[in-house]
Amino acid sequence: MPSTIDKTTMQIMAFICFILIVLLLKDFNFFSSFVTAEHLQTFKTIFISILLEAMPFILLGVLLSSLLQTFVSEQAIQRFIPKNPLLGILFACLLGILFPMCECGMIPVVRRLILKGMPVYIAVVFIITGPIINPIVFAATFMAFRNHPTIAYSRMGLAFLVAIVIGLILYRFIKSNPLRISRTSFLTEQELDSHQHTGGISRKLNTFFVHASNEFFDMGKYLIFGSMLTAIIQVFMHRESLLAIGQGPISSHVFMMGFAYILSLCSTSDAFVASSFQTSFTSGSLLTFLVFGPMLDFKSTLMLLSVFKTRFVLFLILLISTTVLACSLFWEHFLS
Secondary structure: OHHHHHHHHHHHHHHHHHHHHHHHOOOOHHHHOOOOHHHHHHHHHHHHHHHHHHHHHHHHHHHHHHHHHHHOOHHHHHOOOOOOHHHHHHHHHHHHHHOOOOHHHHHHHHHHHHHOOOOHHHHHHHHHHOOOOOHHHHHHHHHHOOOOOHHHHHHHHHHHHHHHHHHHHHHHHOOOOOEOOOHHHHHHHHHHHHHHHOOOHHHHHHHHHHHHHHHHHHHHHHHHHHHHHHHHHHHHOOHHHHHHHHOOOOHHHHHHHHHHHHHOOOOOOHHHHHHOOOOOOOHHHHHHHHHHHHHOOHHHHHHHHHHEOHHHHHHHHHHHHHHHHHHHHHHHHHHO
8 A cells, every 4th residue: 555655646746847847948849839938927926825825834734743643642532432423423523623633644543543442433524524623724724715714614614514414324324344454453553552652752752753754745745736736727727618617506516526636635735725716616616625625535545445445435435525515515505
C-alpha cells in the first residue's frame, strides 16, 4: 500500500513539474498561440492567492494533529464512548471539536480504536466528520467566505446531517468487523506503541516534529496540485461552459463532487479553492464540494482500502456519495 501511495504522489508531482515547465516556456511558438501573457498573469494571481490564504491554516492543523497523535492515547478517547447508538453518533460528530485532525491522521488512529472495541459506525462517523466539524476548519471556511459567512455555518450543519444519516445506516446494516488487519498485526502494533510510549519527553518531541513535518509536506503537495488545477480551470476553461455546469440543478453538485474527489485537498484549505468559484457555481454545489471532499477523496480512498475490506470501502463510497448529494439538494431547497 505505501508503494501505491508513493507512486501516485510521484505522478502528481511529475504533472506539476510538467505544467511549470510549460508555463516557463511561454515564449515558445507552440505555446504562445494559446497561452498569452494575460493568461499567465491571471493564473499566477489565482494560484498564489490560494496558497497564501491556505498555508497558515494547514500549518496550524498539522501542529494540532501531531500534538494529539503524539501525546493523547486512543484509550483516553475510548473511555468516553456512549453505549447508546444515537448518543454514540452524536459523540463521534462532536469529537472533531476536541480533536481537530486531518483525515490522513484519523484513519490509522480509528483502525486502532476499532480493534480496541470502538463500534464501526462510530469510527466511520468520526472519520467523515472529524475533518469538517472542528474549529480550525470552521475558521478557515469563515475566512474564505468572508462575504458569505452563512456558508461556514451551513457546512457544519450539512456535515452533521450527513453524518447522522450515514451513522444510522451503518449501525443498522454493518454487523461484522470490516477491518483487513489481523489480530497478529494488531499485537505487533501494540508492541510498537508500547516501545514508543516508554521513551521520555525527548523521544515524544522528536516524534511530534517528525510527524508534523511529514504531514505538512504531504498535505502541501496536494494543496499545490489543487490550487494549480483550480487556477488552470478558471483561466483556460470557457466561462460559458463553466457557468452551464455550475448553474445546473444537479450537474453542479455532481461536478463539484468529482472535482473534490480528484483534488484530494485538506479540509483546512479546500474552502479557499471553493471560494474562487463563487461567481460560477451555486452556493449549494459549493457546500457539496466542502462536505464531500473531506469525507471522501482519492487520497483517503487509498488509505481506507489499506485499512478496510474492499467490499466495505465500495459500500462506503456509494453511501457517502448518495447521502451527500441527497442531503445537499435538500439543504439547498429547504434550508438555505
